[in-house]
Amino acid sequence: MMNGSYVPSVIARSTGIFFLSLFLGWNVATAQQVAPPAPYGVTPSERLLAWHELEFYGFIHFTINTFTDKEWGYGDESPSLFNPTNFDADQIVRSMKASGMKAIILTAKHHDGFCLWPTKTTEHNITKSPWKNGKGDVVREVTEACRRHGLKFGVYLSPWDRNNEHYATPHYVNTVFQNQLRELLTNYGPVFEVWFDGANGGDGYYGGKREVRTIDRITYYNLDELWNVIRPIQPMACIFSDLGPEIRWVGNESGVAGEICWPTYTPKGREDINKPGLGQTRYEEGQYGTRDGKYWIPAECDVSIRPGWFYHESENNRVRSVDNLVNLYFQSVGHGASMLLNIPPSRRGTVHPVDSLTLSQMGAYLRDLYAVNYAAKAKVKASSVRGGGAKFSPENVKDNDRYSYWATPDDVTTGEITLAFSKPTTFDVVRMRENIKLGVRSDxxxxxxxxxxxxxxxxxxxxxxxxxxxxxxKTTAKAIKIRIAKGKASICLSDIGVFNSPELPVENLPVISRDEQGNVQISGQSKGAVIVYEKNRNTISSASTPYKAPFLMTESGTVSVAFLKSDGTTSRISSTLLGILPQGWKLYKNQNNPSTTQETQSALDGNSKTIWQVEIAPQGTDAFIVDTQKSQAVKGFVYVPDVDHRQGNITHYAAYGSENGSDWQLLQEGEFSNIEANPHPQRVNFPKGKGQLRYFKLIPKRWVGNGTQVRIADILLL
Structure with a gap:
């Protein structure tokens, strides 16, 4: 009995131990099999993870420049100029939110130094303006409107200050600039992003000195100390500049990221021996990033809805269309960057109706685009699954969670995932996301x-x-398959979306052209509509002139056109500025060196794609002279830069007029603000009483880069 009972007991205990060991061993093996992949390379902080989820947000450029019709102020503008007649932060924020934006960044101080809040650091601020009898605070009104409408708020603070007498001294950085930053970060609630511009140093008012001041862009701002000002006050605020440290400039103001755009980046100075600094980076590399870069510094694509960053009435008919904004969205957000779209309020202090309409159309497009995700109900199959269980299942790509994911074993860096639909499905957009908590893994x-x-x-x-x-x-398919053909580490895809984009409003606007004899032709067709136009007016109505045949226009002026529909409504308005017809004009480099016919045609043909590229002596000694063949009244001129090449575009100029080609009168001198980053046509108006001339002379004083060539796409006389 004892032996009989004893043996089974031993067997039972042995069997139990065996199965317990087997169970524990299976658990250990399973745990090893389903352990998360190790991160590859650098990974984003919690701040940056939150920032990545925003994707699309807005910029507000609004200051004294709005009232002076400039892009960059010199710093000598009186605060009395700032006086919006109907500032409405709620209307501005509502208009921007309607586009699908999730946050707004406000230019609290631009290069002219005027502060939009009642700062204690300078007298050059909003308390000295007539707006609200000096009791207003634009920063507070915008932050509170953002809060009411559920948008995050960020601040732009220009390091360059052309008004402040202390700029280029340590006092400015340590006492003025850092304290301005502290005020903005302390008094207005949570801030998601702090934006530092790369434009730094140059000529300015500087407390009345009116001089050029240069700085060491690498050391002057003491960037490590500057970042340390931000961290304790706003721990979740990401810092933007052209070198990061958390968000980088994409390197252009066109709103476009590279087709390859890595979120990792190693910023470099412009010269091999230099460290990077504000305005001292190889900005062209920002468009692409750095594979296996030292830091997680993703790209931000900034672009304005208008040609300029500040409001200009002359640009009311040059607002980007919704299809243009959608294209930029796919080239920014669609390339893994963010889209920062600038909306400049008018002098009233509201978003112009044309801008608002485009923003609402953009929002409708994005809502319709993402309304149905055809991947949600698809059957999913993958070539390999980490651990074979649910934790890293391919099903995870359908749950709309950025951080649950399909993963492969460590030694599997290539593979396929297939999504099969229940019936043939039409789509034209596929979205993919990696779990970026684990780095950038696929190539x-x-x-x-x-x-x-x-x-x-x-x-x-x-x-x-x-x-x-x-x-x-547009594709109708039974299934889609994503193949990762190359990678640095195992696959970690967190999202696959399949969408069918809505139709965009058709933007079939009339096109204006003028031939060498001055005949203006307007072409275009729209069903059930006729072309109407106005000369030297920016508005169109049912009373506007119907276009029937080309008309002669040899003088300068604006032609505005639109389609007039049978119900009395019109399409968007398109406007073109024409210069004085350059018929028979001659162009010279210096007094006695007439250019060739081809060169003349390039600079005077009204075609911005034909470029006159010419060798030039050191700044300020060479000139371009236009002989108009007769004395005439000229109100100003337009310099059209080369939009495809920055090097050689003129940044500073002097313009002269003469009746005889010998005695010259200075008409205007100054800068083409921000032309390096945003090369669009620059209009200069002459003071009243000046401008009667036969000869026009343009002297380039400075230009982009250190080369010996200047680029002119066109010169228009007005």
Missing amino acids: DWEVWAQVNNQWQLFGKGTSIGASRLVKGP
């Missing part, structure tokens, strides 16, 4: 669509990161 991807039982390539590329939107043709 090459392809998207395939199963059409009529055949796999067709829908799109391919390199970087994925926080978001990749693949925009292709």
Whole structure:
């Protein structure tokens, strides 16, 4: 009995130990199999994770420049100029939110030094303006409006201050600039981003000295100390500049990130021997980032809804269309960067109706785009799954969670994931996201669509990161397949979305052209509508002149056109500024060196794509002279830069007029503000009583880069 009972007991205990060991061993093995992948390379902070989720947000440029019709103020402008007649922060924020934006950054101080809040650091602030009898605070009104409408708030504070007498001294940085930053970060609630411009140093008012001041862009602002001012006050605020340390400038003001755009980045100085600084980086590298860069510094794509950053009445008919904004969205957010769209309020202190309409159309497009995700109900299959269980299942790509993900084993860096639809499905946008908490892992991807039982390539590329939107043709397919063809680490895809974009409003605007004899032709067709136009007016109505045949216009002026519909409404208005017809004009470099016919045509042909590129002596010694062949009244001129090449575009100029080509009168001198970053046509008006001339002379005093060539796309005389 004892032996009989004893043996089974031993067997039972042995068997129990065996199964317990087996169970524990299985658990250990399973735990090892489903352990999360180790991060690859650098990864984003909690601040940056929150920032990545915003994707699309807005800029507000609004200050004295709004009232002086300038892009950059000199610093000598009187605060009395700032006086919006109907400032409405709620209208501004509502208009911007309607586009789908999730946050707003306000230019609290631009380069002219005027502060939009009652600062204690300078007298050059809003308390000295007539607006609200000096009791107003634009920063507070915008922050409170953002809070009411559920948008995050950020601040732009220009390091350069052309008004302050202490600029370029340690006192400015330590006492003025840092304290301005403290005021903004302490008194207005949570801030999601602090924005520092790269434009630094140059000529300015500087307390009445009116001189050029230069700084060491690498050391002057003591950037480490500056970052340390921000951290204790606003721990969740990301810092933007052209070198980071958290968000980088994409390197252009066109709103476009590179097709390859890594969120990792190693900023470099302009010269190999230099460290990076504000305005002292190889900004062209910001468009692409650095594969395996030292830091997680993703790109931000800044762009204005108008040609300029501040409001100019002359640009009311040059507002970007919704299809243009959508294209920029796919080239910024769709490339893993963010889109920062500037909306400049008018002198009234509100967003202009044309801008508001475009913003609402943008919002409607984005809502419709993301309304239905066809991936949500698709059947998912992957070539390999980490651990074989649910934790890293391919199903995770459908749950709209950025941080649950499909993963492969450590040694599997390539693979496929297939989403099969219940029926043929039409789409034209595929979204992919990596779990960026684990770094940027994949290097090459392809998207395939199963059409009529055949796999067709829908799109391919390199970087994925926080978001990749693949925009292709309308495609009807039974399934899609994403293939990761190359990677630095195991696959960690967190999201796949499949969408069918809505139709965009058709922007079929009339086109204006003028021939060499001065005949203006307007072309275009719109069903059920006729073309109407106005000369030297920016508005169109049912009373506007119907276009029937080309008309002669040899003088300068604006032609505005639109389609007039049968119900009395009009399309968007398009306006073109024409200069005085340059018929028979001659162009000279210096007095006795007439250019060739081809060069003359390039600089005077009204075509911004034909460029006169000419060798020039050191700044201020060479000139371009236009002989108009007769004495005439000229109100001003327009310099059109080369939009495709920054080097050689004129930044500072002097303009002269003469009746005889020998005796010259200075008409105007100054700068073409921000032309290096935003090369658009620069209009200069002459003072009243000046401008009767036969000869016009333009002297380039400075230009972009250190080269010996200047670029002129066009010169218009007005």
